[in-house]
Amino acid sequence: MVPRDRILVASIQGAVVATLLGAWYFSTHSSRLLSLFLPPPERVWSSFQVVAASGQLWAAAKVTLLTIAQAYLIAAVGGVLVGFLVARSDRLLKLFEPLLSGLFAIPLTMFFPLFILFFGLGPESKIAYGATYAFFPIALNTIAGFSSVDRLHVRAIRSMGANAFEQFRYVYFPAALPVTITGLRIGFFICIASVLGGETLASVTGVGRSIALSAELMETARMYAWIVSVVLVTLVLNLLVYAAESRLRRES
Amino acid sequence: MAGDAPIAVVIDRVSKTYPGRSAEQRVTALEAVSLSVRKGEFVCLLGPSGCGKSTLLGIIGGMLAPSTGTVTVNGTKVTGPQPRNIAFVFQESTLLPWYTVLENFQIALKLQGIGASAWRDRAMQALSSVGMEQFVNHYPNQLSVGMKQRINVARGICLGTDILLLDEPFAALDEQTRMVLGEDLSVLLARTGKTILFVTHSLSEAVFLADRIVVMTARPGRIKASIAVPEPHPRSPDFMLAPEFGALRNELYAVLRDEIRQTVAAMRQARDAGG
Amino acid sequence: MSTAGIRLIRLLLIAALIAVWEIYGRFFANSALVAPPSHVLMVLWPKIIGDPRVLRAVGLALFELATAFALAVVVGTVLGILIGLSELGRRSFYPFVLLLYAIPQVILLPLFVLLFGIGPAGKIAFGFSHGIFPIIVNTVAGMRNVNPVLVRGTEALGASRVAVIRYVILPHMVTTLFASMRLAMTMTLLGVILAELFVSTAGIGYFTQLFAESFAPAPLFALIGTLAVMAIILNELVRLAEARFTRWKD
Numbered sequence: 188m189v190p191r192d193r194i195l196v197a198s199i200q201g202a203v204v205a206t207l208l209g210a211w212y213f214s215t216h217s218s219r220l221l222s223l224f225l226p227p228p229e230r231v232w233s234s235f236q237v238v239a240a241s242g243q244l245w246a247a248a249k250v251t252l253l254t255i256a257q258a259y260l261i262a263a264v265g266g267v268l269v270g271f272l273v274a275r276s277d278r279l280l281k282l283f284e285p286l287l288s289g290l291f292a293i294p295l296t297m298f299f300p301l302f303i304l305f306f307g308l309g310p311e312s313k314i315a316y317g318a319t320y321a322f323f324p325i326a327l328n329t330i331a332g333f334s335s336v337d338r339l340h341v342r343a344i345r346s347m348g349a350n351a352f353e354q355f356r357y358v359y360f361p362a363a364l365p366v367t368i369t370g371l372r373i374g375f376f377i378c379i380a381s382v383l384g385g386e387t388l389a390s391v392t393g394v395g396r397s398i399a400l401s402a403e404l405m406e407t408a409r410m411y412a413w414i415v416s417v418v419l420v421t422l423v424l425n426l427l428v429y430a431a432e433s434r435l436r437r438e439s
Numbered sequence: 440m441a442g443d444a445p446i447a448v449v450i451d452r453v454s455k456t457y458p459g460r461s462a463e464q465r466v467t468a469l470e471a472v473s474l475s476v477r478k479g480e481f482v483c484l485l486g487p488s489g490c491g492k493s494t495l496l497g498i499i500g501g502m503l504a505p506s507t508g509t510v511t512v513n514g515t516k517v518t519g520p521q522p523r524n525i526a527f528v529f530q531e532s533t534l535l536p537w538y539t540v541l542e543n544f545q546i547a548l549k550l551q552g553i554g555a556s557a558w559r560d561r562a563m564q565a566l567s568s569v570g571m572e573q574f575v576n577h578y579p580n581q582l583s584v585g586m587k588q589r590i591n592v593a594r595g596i597c598l599g600t601d602i603l604l605l606d607e608p609f610a611a612l613d614e615q616t617r618m619v620l621g622e623d624l625s626v627l628l629a630r631t632g633k634t635i636l637f638v639t640h641s642l643s644e645a646v647f648l649a650d651r652i653v654v655m656t657a658r659p660g661r662i663k664a665s666i667a668v669p670e671p672h673p674r675s676p677d678f679m680l681a682p683e684f685g686a687l688r689n690e691l692y693a694v695l696r697d698e699i700r701q702t703v704a705a706m707r708q709a710r711d712a713g714g
Numbered sequence: 715m716s717t718a719g720i721r722l723i724r725l726l727l728i729a730a731l732i733a734v735w736e737i738y739g740r741f742f743a744n745s746a747l748v749a750p751p752s753h754v755l756m757v758l759w760p761k762i763i764g765d766p767r768v769l770r771a772v773g774l775a776l777f778e779l780a781t782a783f784a785l786a787v788v789v790g791t792v793l794g795i796l797i798g799l800s801e802l803g804r805r806s807f808y809p810f811v812l813l814l815y816a817i818p819q820v821i822l823l824p825l826f827v828l829l830f831g832i833g834p835a836g837k838i839a840f841g842f843s844h845g846i847f848p849i850i851v852n853t854v855a856g857m858r859n860v861n862p863v864l865v866r867g868t869e870a871l872g873a874s875r876v877a878v879i880r881y882v883i884l885p886h887m888v889t890t891l892f893a894s895m896r897l898a899m900t901m902t903l904l905g906v907i908l909a910e911l912f913v914s915t916a917g918i919g920y921f922t923q924l925f926a927e928s929f930a931p932a933p934l935f936a937l938i939g940t941l942a943v944m945a946i947i948l949n950e951l952v953r954l955a956e957a958r959f960t961r962w963k964d
Contacts, residue, residue, distance in 0.1 A: 192802070199806040224829055281720045282727070293945040294904040297938055299911060300922040304931060305747055380818035387820055388911050395821065399912075402824030410824060417821050425816045502870060522872030533867020537885040537962045546881055550871045578962040598871075 226408040235412035243397070244416070251382060251394040254310045258317030259378045263371060266322045270329025270367070284330055291323040296384065303389050310392065313385040321378035328370020332363030368435065372428055379421070447602060447634045448476040448499065453508035454659075455494055467659035468494045471508070474653060474662060478601070481628050481635045481672070483649035485642070487695065487702040491660030492638045493530075493606050499636065500527045500604045512602060522551045526595035528605040532587040534579040540566070540590055541575045547594055565597030566590070569623060585616045592620075596627065602634045610640070621647055622676060629672040642695070646687045647679060654694050657701040664694050749932035754939065761933040762940055771917045772940065775910055778834050779948075782841030783902045790846040790898070791891060794853025808854060815847045819905070823912050832916070837909035845902030848894045856890030889963075892956045899952045903945060 208228070215227040226234075238244045273279045299316055306312035340358045349357065386395025394417060401410035455469040468491040476482050484492040497503040499510050501520045510517040512524055520527075534543050544562035545555075553561070566572040569589040579587055588608055595603055609617040621644055628635060639645050645652045646668060654664045668687060670678055678684055732751055739750025762768050797807050823840060830836035864882050873881065910918040918937070925934035 192805075196802065196805045199802075200809065203806075203810070278720070281717075282724055286724065289946075292900065292949050293942055294900060294907055296904055296907050296911070297941045297945070300926050300934060301938065304926045304929070304934060376816075376818075380820055383818050384820035384823075384908060387823055388908070398821055399824045402828050405828075407828070410828075414821055414825065418817050421817055422813065500870065502866065520870050520872050522870075527867075527870040529863065529867055529870075531863050533864055533870075535864060535868070535881060535885070537889065538881075539962075546868075547871050550868075550873050550877060580963060 224407060226411060230408045231411045231415065234406075234408040235416065238409060238412055247392065247394045247397045250310060250392045251386065254313045254386075254393065255317065255379055255382045258314045258382055259321060259375060261314070261318040262321035262325055262374055262378060265318070266325025266370070266374060267329050267367065269322075270326040270370075271333055273326075274330045274333035274363075280330065280334055284327070287323060287327055287330075291327065295320050295323075296381075299385060299388060302385070308389055308391050310390075313382050313390065313393070316385045317378045317382040320381040321374035323374075324377060325367075325370045325374040328373070329363070329367045332366035332370070333359060335366070336362040365436065368432065372432060375428070376425075379424075383417070444478040444480070446475050447478040447480075447513060448474075448636070449511040450474040450495075450499065451509050451511070453495070453498055453505045453510060455491065455498065455503065456506045469498075469505075470659040470661050472660065472662055473508075476634060476636065478634050479632045481637065481648055481650045483645040483652045484636065484638045484655060485640075485645045485652055485691065485695070486655030486660065487657050487699045488640075489658050489702060490655045490698070491658060492655055495655075495660065496604050496606050496636060496638050500525050502527070522598065522600070524600055525602045525604060526598045526600040528591050528595045528603070528608045530607045530610050532579065532584070532591050534587060534591060534594075536579050539576050539578055540571075543579075543590075544594055544597055547598060551598055561597045561599070565593040568596065568627065569593045585612050585620070588612065589620065589623075592624070596631070596633075600633075602636070605635065605637045607638050607640065609644070617641075617644065618647075618676070622674075624648060626673045642688050642691050643679070645691065646684055647674060652691065654691065655698075657698045657705065663698065666690060666694075745931075746929035747931055749935055753932040754935045757932045758936045758940075762936045768921055768937065771921060772944075774834060775837075775906060775918055775941075776944070778837045778910075779841060779903055779906045781834075782838045782906060783845055783899060785838070785842045786845030786849055786898055786902055787891070787895070789842075790849025791853050791887075793846075794850040795857065795887075797850065798854040798857030804854060804858075811847070811850055811854075815851070819844060820908060823908060826909065827913060832913045836913070837906050837917075840909040841902045841905035844905030845898045848897040848901060849891070852890055852894035853887070856887050860886050889960055892959050895956060896949065896952045899948060903948065907941070 211225070212228055215222045215225055235244075273283050298319075302312040302316045302319075306315055336359055340362065341354065344354055344358050382393075383395045386393035387399045388395075390396040390399075394413060398410055398413045398417075401407070401413060451473055453469060453472045454467070457466045457468065459465045472495060474482075484495060486492050494503065498505050499512075499517065501510075501517045504518075512521065515521075515524075517525075534540070535546070538546065541559070541562055544565070545558045548558050548561060549555070563572055563575065566575055569592060571586060571590050571593060574582060574586065574590070579590075582590070588611070592605070592608060595605070609620055612620070624635075624637075625648060627633075637645075637648060639648075649668050650672075652666045652668065653662055654666065655661065656663045666687065670681075670683070736750045736752060739748050739753070743750075796803070797811070798804050819840075822843075826840045826843075827836045830839050860883055865878055868878050868882050907918075911922060913919045914923040918941070921937060922934065925931075925937065
């Protein structure tokens with residue numbers, strides 16, 4: 188892209204952001220009714236400071252982060268293992284893959300009340316729910332990755348006398364890696380979203396609960412503070428993951 | 440025969456330059472090309488890659504504007520596509536995949552201004568002339584590349600224009616299919632008396648099809664030579680075995696060889712210079 | 715092994731799982747948490763399909779889904795076309811779309827309910843905001859990948875700008891739209907269900923909370939099962955519509 192075009196695009200984007208922020212500031216300062224639903228930016232900021240200083244921010248974030256970590260660990264290990272085992276046999280593949288992808292086509296959110304029934308309102312229900320939801324894209328992608336390894340390469344390395352471990356290391360693993368990593372990435376963000384969702388719907392602790400609670404109590408400034416925090420963290424995470432994936436892709 | 444027929448297409452000092460973003464990026468595709476084509480003549484434009492033959496055909500068909508010079512077809516200057524005078528067949532199939540073959544023909548006829556009552560007959564007639572009439576209700580994706588190109592040529596014919604322009608229409612096909620389709624085209628020409636301009640890479644194809652072969656130089660494209668092929672249409676495949684065929688082909692090669700060398704050298708130079 | 719053989723084994727597998735569920739549910743499980751399939755089927759009529767309040771809640775959810783989906787398709791297509799129309803427009807505004815798409819929208823759920831209330835409006839709005847993104851993304855992509863050879867070929871036939879839009883661009887965009895419809899349907903359904911579950915004062919959320927809190931697993935399973943079956947049917951319907959409109963695609 189020509190440098191001049193790039194500047195033009197950046198200016199348009201800057202103008203949009205500036206307009207939105209400006210509109211936020213001016214409209215909330217001029218209308219009392221509006222500021223009930225959308226507090227002025229400086230109030231959101233001061234709410235954020237209050238929440239951060241009181242330790243609430245960290246307390247809730249800690250619960251959520253731990254929940255996500257545990258859920259993702261289960262989903263990742265389980266998903267990759269199951270995906271790998273299913274992909275090894277053609278028969279297992281034809282048997283299970285349609286089941287998994289068919290199940291994933293339904294929004295699994297509707298099963299959430301079951302998790303509350305089984306595990307209660309604590310973090311355990313969100314761990315189980317997040318792990319279940321994230322399991323699918325990870326398993327499905329791992330299956331896709333390992334089952335699409337080029338037979339030609341396998342035959343070639345076998346003819347060079349490679350044993351099972353070497354075959355895995357030099358052919359199967361590198362071939363399946365990109366698709367599997369994509370699955371892990373998708374699963375990661377699905378895990379985050381489902382844990383936050385579960386906390387918003389039914390929880391005692393966690394960031395999602397804080398958002399829902401502040402809405403319930405009509406503490407809108409606080410609610411926006413939470414929302415903005417989560418949005419910023421998610422965006423940063425997205426950028427990091429995207430950068431890491433590009434780096435990995437270039438090196439492989 | 441074409442010998443004393445009226446002139447159908449006049450290309451008068453046509454050149455085409457692409458300015459690019461800077462002086463170095465400026466590309467002259469064609470330089471001062473002048474050519475006349477008689478009614479009923481089959482002219483092949485032959486030359487190395489990048490010599491501008493497709494550009495020239497595009498200018499003749501009104502798809503591109505020349506930088507200088509004019510193209511006149513049947514007395515009228517060409518300033519844009521002229522569906523009633525000129526039919527254009529592209530290298531890739533331009534059949535719209537979401538319509539059946541028949542619907543594609545109907546759209547082409549409708550755009551030309553032909554009344555709906557004539558659509559089916561014209562379509563079926565054109566399809567029969569290339570042996571594709573049984574696929575009239577098929578979708579293009581159900582057909583092979585060779586079949587699609589035949590149908591593209593048929594669509595060009597069904598428009599009933601005086602002039603037919605074909606831009607390497609058989610380039611994506613294997614040699615045997617090319618030969619068969621080339622024969623069909625020769626038969627078609629003899630029967631309909633259309634004026635045909637045909638761009639090709641292939642020396643054999645040019646000798647087999649053309650009344651006259653116009654050889655172009657490497658970029659910037661100019662006309663280097665014009666070689667006549669005296670064999671009358673329709674030509675049978677036996678023509679390829681005749682000694683005149685081989686002689687003409689060799690003559691073409693001799694004319695082209697330097698241009699091909701020059702093109703390859705220029706490509707190497709560009710690669711080494713900046714890559 | 716033949717496809718029919720595999721299908722048979724799969725069915726047997728599912729049947730075996732149901733059998734295990736039945737035995738476990740009947741003899742081993744905590745009856746406050748797990749109900750065997752036989753009990754679920756037994757309560758299906760009286761508590762779910764036969765109960766007008768539950769039926770109304772499910773019907774309302776379907777209505778919300780249909781409205782949200784229709785809105786998402788229409789608005790999404792229009793926005794997608796506007797964004798994709800010019801290269802400058804796309805480069806400027808598309809990143810904003812992707813940014814919004816990347817946020818876990820569920821954190822906005824309390825905000826939506828605050829703004830739109832606990833009635834159908836909030837659920838339609840939330841479903842709409844989920845379903846619109848795949849449509850925009852696909853529409854923008856569709857505008858970029860129109861085959862230029864087809865455009866040139868149609869222009870060579872003498873087509874005006876309007877004719878090119880009618881014969882080339884429009885059919886292409888319709889195909890693109892259908893390619894994204896299944897995902898849009900799933901996302902819209904996700905949004906509507908999230909919103910329904912969140913509002914526990916009425917609708918599906920009321921009944922799920924009621925059944926969960928009173929430890930009545932059978933009607934809860936039955937309700938969720940009904941929703942799942944609905945979701946599968948909807949998915950199939952969209953797939954059939956897609957197949958019909960893209961018949962030409964070999």
